[in-house]
Amino acid sequence: MASAESRGTARRSPDDLGRSERLRRARIDAGFASALAAAEAHGWNRNTYKSNENGNAPFSYRMAEAYGAAFGVRPEWLYAGTGAAREDGRAAMVPIIGRVGANPDGSVLLSTGQEGLELTPVPPGGSGKAVALRVVGESMRGLADDGALIYFEDQRTPPTPDMLGQVVVVETDTDEVLVKRLVRGSKAGVYSLESLDAPVRADVRLRWAAHITAIVPPFHARRITTWAGA
Known part of the structure; x- marks a missing residue:
C-alpha cells in the first residue's frame, strides 16, 4: 500500500x-x-x-x-505565474548553489546549507528552476574563467539526445555533480564525460543531465551577485 x-x-x-x-x-x-x-x-x-x-x-x-x-x-x-514577478521591475533572483572547478576531478562542490546564500538574477529565458554555479580556478578556461557564473535549469531529468556533444551539468550514480562534455557511451544507458584538462571518464551512469543556459563572465558576475538578506 x-x-x-x-x-x-x-x-x-x-x-x-x-x-x-x-x-x-x-x-x-x-x-x-x-x-x-x-x-x-x-x-x-x-x-x-x-x-x-x-x-x-x-x-x-x-x-x-x-x-x-x-x-x-x-x-x-x-x-x-502570470506576468512579471514584481511591479517595480526588480529582477527575480536565484541561488548560487555551488562551486565548479575547485576540485582536481572537476566535481561540483555543492553548498550544504542556506546560511550565507549568494543570489544572482534569473538569466534571459530562465525559469523558477534556474540555479547557478560559480567557477573557481582556471580548470575551465576556454569555457568559463575564474569567477564566472554557469546557469542551468535544476529539473533533474535524464539526458536527452540533443545534449550529446554539449557541455552540460550532470549527476552520476555515485553522487558526483560534474560539468562535462557528454558523449555517447559504449552501450545503452551509459555515457562518456570529457573534460577540458582531465582524462575522459568512460561509460558512466547518470541520474540526470541539464543544459547550460547561460555563462556570465567574472566582471559582470561580481556586479550582479548579492547575498540573501542584503
Whole structure:
C-alpha cells in the first residue's frame, strides 16, 4: 500500500509544483534563508507554510496575496505565474548553489546549507528552476574563467539526445555533480564525460543531465551577485 507521503506526491499537479517553486524563489529573494525563518517573521503557521512551499498543500489566491505582500511579489505571478514577478521591475533572483572547478576531478562542490546564500538574477529565458554555479580556478578556461557564473535549469531529468556533444551539468550514480562534455557511451544507458584538462571518464551512469543556459563572465558576475538578506 502506498504511503501517505507518496499518495500526496501523486496528487500534485504541475500547476501546484510551479506555484510552490515560485513561493520558494520569492522567499529566498526576499532574504529569508529558510521556510522556518519566513514563517516566524510573519507569524504564519510553520507547518502550513512549509507544506505550501514544498507543494504538499497548494495555497489559495488569498494566501498568495499575503505571501506576495510579505515577499514583494505580485500575487498573480505567485499563484499562476502570470506576468512579471514584481511591479517595480526588480529582477527575480536565484541561488548560487555551488562551486565548479575547485576540485582536481572537476566535481561540483555543492553548498550544504542556506546560511550565507549568494543570489544572482534569473538569466534571459530562465525559469523558477534556474540555479547557478560559480567557477573557481582556471580548470575551465576556454569555457568559463575564474569567477564566472554557469546557469542551468535544476529539473533533474535524464539526458536527452540533443545534449550529446554539449557541455552540460550532470549527476552520476555515485553522487558526483560534474560539468562535462557528454558523449555517447559504449552501450545503452551509459555515457562518456570529457573534460577540458582531465582524462575522459568512460561509460558512466547518470541520474540526470541539464543544459547550460547561460555563462556570465567574472566582471559582470561580481556586479550582479548579492547575498540573501542584503
